[in-house]
Amino acid sequence: xxxxxxxxxxxxxxxxxxxxxVDVIMRNVFFALLPVCVFAVFAFGIAAALTLTTATLTCVVxxxxxxxxxxxxxxxxxxxxAITGLLYGLTLPPDLPLWMVAVGAIFAVAxxxxxxxxxxxxxxxxxxxxxxxxxxxxxxxMTHWSLPFAADRFSELPGSxxxxxxxxxxxxxxxxxxxxxxxxxxxxxxxxxxxxxxxxSGSVGETCGALILLGGAYLVARNMMNWRIPVSxxxxxxxxxxxxxxxxxxxxxxxxFMLFSGGLMLGAVFMATDMxxxxxxxxxxxxxxxxxxxxxxxxxxxxGMPEGVMYAILLANAVSPHIDFLIQPRVFGTGRGAG
Amino acid sequence: xxxxEVTSTDEFVKGLWRDNPVFIQVLGMCPALAVSNTALNALxxxxxxxxxxxxxxxxxxxxxxxxxxxxxxxxxxxxxATFVTSVDxxxxxxxxxxxxxxxxxxxxxxxxxxILGRAEAFASKxxxxxxxxxxxxxxxxxxxxxxxxxxxxxxxxxxxxxxVAVFPDGFQTWTVxxxxxxxxxxxxxxxxxxxxxxxxxxxxxxxVEVTS
Numbered sequence: 001x002x003x004x005x006x007x008x009x010x011x012x013x014x015x016x017x018x019x020x021x022v023d024v025i026m027r028n029v030f031f032a033l034l035p036v037c038v039f040a041v042f043a044f045g046i047a048a049a050l051t052l053t054t055a056t057l058t059c060v061v062x063x064x065x066x067x068x069x070x071x072x073x074x075x076x077x078x079x080x081x082a083i084t085g086l087l088y089g090l091t092l093p094p095d096l097p098l099w100m101v102a103v104g105a106i107f108a109v110a111x112x113x114x115x116x117x118x119x120x121x122x123x124x125x126x127x128x129x130x131x132x133x134x135x136x137x138x139x140x141x142m143t144h145w146s147l148p149f150a151a152d153r154f155s156e157l158p159g160s161x162x163x164x165x166x167x168x169x170x171x172x173x174x175x176x177x178x179x180x181x182x183x184x185x186x187x188x189x190x191x192x193x194x195x196x197x198x199x200x201s202g203s204v205g206e207t208c209g210a211l212i213l214l215g216g217a218y219l220v221a222r223n224m225m226n227w228r229i230p231v232s233x234x235x236x237x238x239x240x241x242x243x244x245x246x247x248x249x250x251x252x253x254x255x256x257f258m259l260f261s262g263g264l265m266l267g268a269v270f271m272a273t274d275m276x277x278x279x280x281x282x283x284x285x286x287x288x289x290x291x292x293x294x295x296x297x298x299x300x301x302x303x304g305m306p307e308g309v310m311y312a313i314l315l316a317n318a319v320s321p322h323i324d325f326l327i328q329p330r331v332f333g334t335g336r337g338a339g
Numbered sequence: 340x341x342x343x344e345v346t347s348t349d350e351f352v353k354g355l356w357r358d359n360p361v362f363i364q365v366l367g368m369c370p371a372l373a374v375s376n377t378a379l380n381a382l383x384x385x386x387x388x389x390x391x392x393x394x395x396x397x398x399x400x401x402x403x404x405x406x407x408x409x410x411x412x413x414x415x416x417x418x419x420a421t422f423v424t425s426v427d428x429x430x431x432x433x434x435x436x437x438x439x440x441x442x443x444x445x446x447x448x449x450x451x452x453x454i455l456g457r458a459e460a461f462a463s464k465x466x467x468x469x470x471x472x473x474x475x476x477x478x479x480x481x482x483x484x485x486x487x488x489x490x491x492x493x494x495x496x497x498x499x500x501x502x503v504a505v506f507p508d509g510f511q512t513w514t515v516x517x518x519x520x521x522x523x524x525x526x527x528x529x530x531x532x533x534x535x536x537x538x539x540x541x542x543x544x545x546x547v548e549v550t551s
Contacts, residue, residue, distance in 0.1 A: 100511075136515035168511040 018223075022119065025224050025275075026079035032215030033086055033270070039211050040204045044094035044146065045153025047161050048204045052089040054098045058105035059085030066114045080119050081109060087270055088127035090205025091263060091310070092134070095146040095171070097163035100138055104130040124317045125274040128310050135310070141169055145201045147176040176201035179261040180306040189253050195260035202262065209260040216269035228282055230268040232289020233296070234259055240297045252301065264296060267309035277317040284323045291323075292316045350469055354476030360453045361484035361526075362533040367453040371485055372522035374444045378501050381489025382482065383437055384444065387426045389478025391448055392457060394422045396474035399462040406463070415458045416449065423448045453481065484529070491525040492516045 040048040063081040067074040075081070088108050092101060108130025116122045135142045146158055160169035179190040179200045194200050198208025205212075219225035237258050244252040258264065263271075272278060272292055279288045292312045299308025360366045370388070375381040398418045399406070406414045427445045431438045438445070448454065457477055462470040493499060496516030498506045515521050 097511075133515065136518065136520060137513040138511065139514055141511075163511075166506070166511055168509045 020224065022078045022080055026083050028219060028222055028224050029083050029270075030079065030086070032218045033083070033090070033205075034215075035211045036090065036205045036208065036215055036266075037086065039198060039208045040090065040094075043148045043198060043207060044204060045150065047094045047146070047153070047158055050098060050157070050161060051092055051094060051096065051101055051204055052086060054101045055089030055092070055105050056082055056085035058102045059088065059109050062106050062109040063114070066110060075119060078119065081113070084108065084113065084126045088130045090266060091127065091131045091203050091271075093142060093145055094204050095144060095158040095160045095169075096134075096141055097160055097169045099163065099165040100134060100141060100169075103137075104134040107133045120276055122276050123321075124314055125271050125277050128271055128314055128317075131310055132314060143181075144169075144171060145176050145178055148199065148201050148207065178202045178306065179257070180300065183253055183257070183261070184300075184306040187251075189257050190261065192256050192260070195257065200261075203266075206263045206266040209265040212265040212269050225269075225273050226278070226282070226285050228285040229273050229278060229289045229292075232286045233264075233268040233272060233293045236290045236293025237264065237296055240294065244301070258297070258300070262300075262307045263309040267313055268292070271309075272313050272316070274317075277320060279320045279323045279327070281324065281327055281329055284320070284327045287323050287327065288316055288320055291319060347469070347472055350472040351476040354473065354478070354480035355483065356480070358477075359480045359484060359533075360477055361481060361488075362529060364453075364456075365530075366456060367451045367481060368526075369447060370444050370451065371481075371488060372519065372526060374441055375485050375488040375492055375522055375525070376496065376517045377440075377493045378486060378489040379437070380440050381485040383430065384441060385478070385482025385485045387430065387441075387445060388448055388451060388454070388481055389475070390426050391419060391422045391451075392454055392474040392478040392481075393471060394474075395419045395454055395458055396462040396470040397467055398422075399458045400465060400467040400470035403463045411459070411463065412455075415455055415463075419454055419458070420449050453477065487529055488522065488525045491528065492521050496521055 037052060040052065059081050060076050064074050064076050067076075085105060085108075088105060089101070092104070108126045111133075112124055112126030112129030113119070113122045141160075144160070159172045163169040177185075179195060179202070182188045182190070190200055196209050198211070200207055216225065216227075216230060220227045238255040241252065241255040241258045245254055253261075268289075272289070279285055292309075295312035295315055296308050299305065299311060354360065356363075358364060361368075361371050367388070370384050374384045395415070395418050399415060402414070402418075423446065426448070427438075430441065430445060457474060461473045465473070490500065493501075494505060495513040498504060498510040498512050504510075513521075516525065
């Protein structure tokens with residue numbers, strides 16, 4: 001914003017814009033996600049590539065069809081639905097049948113986005129809406145994890161991924177419990193480096209914390225993401241976990257494990273920061289992040305499931321309009337010192 | 340429409356589509372969402388409600404000149420509760436399994452606002468014959484609506500219809516459809532379709548008016 005060669009818009013406000021339109025931001029989110037996607041394909045092979053492609057394509061096609069049905073110009077061109085699809089694909093298990101990927105993608109765009117009024121009106125993160133539906137509809141398939149870095153991952157497809165539409169998948173690959181499931185059911189914590197560099201099993205894009213942080217840092221540097229949300233989530237989770245670890249280290253894991261296991265990194269950096277479903281003010285973002293962090297810890301420690309990031313973010317999405325209502329910036333010229 | 344005299348068939352037919360209790364009036368949501376997880380449960384709940392609607396409509400209509408205005412709700416509830424209790428015992432005698440599946444929702448027919456609503460809005464103001472027809476129409480409309488929801492939920496959620504498998508082995512069941520959230524999804528789906536048809540009808544009626 002040098003102000004030197006800037007074009008001033010004549011007409012109604014705003015007169016000065018940052019030049020960041022929806023498609024510019026979305027393209028940058030895509031660049032930020034690119035390393036994560038490349039790593040996902042590297043770790044899980046063709047299965048991950050197919051999952052991501054199916055998720056993105058189905059989301060784009062669904063959006064296009066819905067726009068056509070409503071006799072409105074298609075909004076596929078703003079990239080936002082493609083990003084939704086990509087993010088949604090990154091949250092899925094790598095050997096999920098492709099037909100389930102497509103069902104969840106249709107649900108994500110049709111119910112999570114279009115029914116609420118399209119981009120800018122969605123109350124919940126559409127990608128997570130799609131995933132939550134799959135989790136409720138197909139709980140077995142959604143908790144089946146394949147081994148990362150399998151030797152034949154570039155030559156062979158897991159049989160389950162090509163299951164006939166509406167048919168039950170048949171699993172032939174070796175299963176691997178996620179670090180969180182092992183923590184919950186066997187009380188074994190994964191090592192820090194494994195979690196940081198993504199050597200564990202898990203969803204397509206959630207394993208490598210380092211690359212997700214890199215993507216987040218890029219977006220923060222370009223001022224396209226509110227850094228307060230992920231920082232607030234991570235601080236809250238670390239703090240609560242640290243307190244409980246002091247009480248009983250045998251039962252409760254260490255903070256670093258909580259931060260880098262499961263979908264916390266992906267959720268905190270790319271899902272919770274959804275510009276539409278998160279609060280507007282900076283103070284609101286801190287509260288929102290704390291809420292997500294608190295819910296994640298509660299669900300992971302005392303809930304029935306090993307992972308809770310998705311539900312924590314969806315619940316916080318539901319609360320974010322209320323946060324905006326309660327935490328409002330002081331109107332200029334009123335309040336303190338205004339007399 | 341208003342100038343035309345309301346015929347007996349109209350009293351019956353209006354509950355099926357124009358004033359359908361579930362899809363248009365959106366009444367009786369509690370049983371419609373809670374016990375429509377299979378087609379059989381939906382049908383049983385619909386029939387039980389129809390019976391109570393018919394009998395309570397008839398009784399309220401017959402007693403309409405004796406029920407004091409100030410205490411009418413109490414009287415209606417007493418009448419409705421009588422028939423709900425008899426239907427409760429009837430289902431228990433016919434099939435204990437079905438009775439267990441429907442659970443507390445049979446007893447809860449007492450507070451189904453559809454029944455109280457018809458007693459208050461229709462039966463207390465009309466002759467017994469009309470009240471019977473109205474109750475039958477509303478009951479059949481309610482049963483059909485529940486059946487529509489139940490069929491969708493059972494086919495997707497259990498891969499069967501009235502307990503008979505409709506898909507070859509290996510069908511992936513959609514667990515969410517037998518859960519409470521599945522009731523909302525199926526309900527919303529039908530509401531979407533019904534509202535779409537109604538919009539089309541309204542638009543068509545408008546063009547007919549303009550052209551004629």
